[in-house]
Amino acid sequence: MKIAVFNQNRLGVVQNEEIFDVTEAVAWDTQNVQSSLVALMTHFSEWKGKMADAMHAAPRHSLSQVKLQAPVPNPSKILAAPVNYLSHQQEMNEQFQNAPYTVEKLRLFLKAPSSIIGPDETILLPYPDRRHDHEAELAFVIGKEAKDVKASEAASYIFGYFALLDITLRGEEERTWRKSFDTFTPIGPWIVTADEVGDPHTLQMDLWVNEELRQSANTSKLICDCYKCLEIASHAMRLYPGDIITTGTPEGVGEIVKGDKVRIRIERIGEFSVEVDWK
Numbered sequence: 001m002k003i004a005v006f007n008q009n010r011l012g013v014v015q016n017e018e019i020f021d022v023t024e025a026v027a028w029d030t031q032n033v034q035s036s037l038v039a040l041m042t043h044f045s046e047w048k049g050k051m052a053d054a055m056h057a058a059p060r061h062s063l064s065q066v067k068l069q070a071p072v073p074n075p076s077k078i079l080a081a082p083v084n085y086l087s088h089q090q091e092m093n094e095q096f097q098n099a100p101y102t103v104e105k106l107r108l109f110l111k112a113p114s115s116i117i118g119p120d121e122t123i124l125l126p127y128p129d130r131r132h133d134h135e136a137e138l139a140f141v142i143g144k145e146a147k148d149v150k151a152s153e154a155a156s157y158i159f160g161y162f163a164l165l166d167i168t169l170r171g172e173e174e175r176t177w178r179k180s181f182d183t184f185t186p187i188g189p190w191i192v193t194a195d196e197v198g199d200p201h202t203l204q205m206d207l208w209v210n211e212e213l214r215q216s217a218n219t220s221k222l223i224c225d226c227y228k229c230l231e232i233a234s235h236a237m238r239l240y241p242g243d244i245i246t247t248g249t250p251e252g253v254g255e256i257v258k259g260d261k262v263r264i265r266i267e268r269i270g271e272f273s274v275e276v277d278w279k
């Protein structure tokens with residue numbers, strides 16, 4: 001199932017090019033999307049049927065007619081993999097000589113949850129005279145509390161997947177600082193539940209800037225896959241329902257500037273485009 005948040009915090013199910021408004025079918029509180037999402041994930045075995053049944057009579061809209069919002073607006077944390085594709089390590093060493101290690105040694109870093117925006121919002125770059133980069137990533141949302149979970153058990157803790165742009169200011173500041181500016185984490189276009197994604201490690205991921213293809217890779221090339229990332233994360237800190245893990249970016253990272261349009265697409269998940277402006 002594709003689960004979207006749209007038009008003033010309404011709950012939608014996406015099918016083909018339409019979105020079905022199922023807000024009234026379940027206990028979805030439009031005043032608090034994050035806790036509603038946690039409730040949805042907690043009760044999903046029960047809510048799923050109610051949502052599917054409600055689609056027959058639900059108000060429906062063409063996707064192009066609605067404003068999509070961030071499907072996970074306020075997690076307690078975003079954990080992110082630093083260097084998790086060998087091809088990205090290679091390009092960072094060629095350009096900046098600064099990537100001696102991968103996720104296996106570096107582990108994960110935190111990004112501020114307040115940096116999240118939806119797939120119809122705009123990235124605002126803080127410094128016109130500095131380099132800001134796009135990073136296309138596969139991300140997922142934790143469905144139930146997780147602590148010391150082994151990779152072999154991790155799949156059952158993942159509720160669903162979505163696309164994430166890890167926008168990054170290049171420079172000497174701490175990594176968390178450079179990646180946590182407001183608007184630096186566009187996510188979307190919706191959550192695709194794990195059962196519908198199937199194997200998350202066979203997904204083609206592409207990113208364009210102004211329709212020029214910049215990044216193109218398959219999640220089969222991840223050094224630490226989704227499950228291993230969850231193991232690493234939950235070993236250090238308790239993961240709560242609604243937390244986000246993002247798996248890192250492949251090669252092709254490059255600069256974005258005012259006026260650009262960044263489009264990310266992941267197979268079996270979907271795509272979205274965001275515009276870029278100065279803050």
Ligand code: MN
Binds near residue numbers: 249
């Ligand atoms: Mn990244």
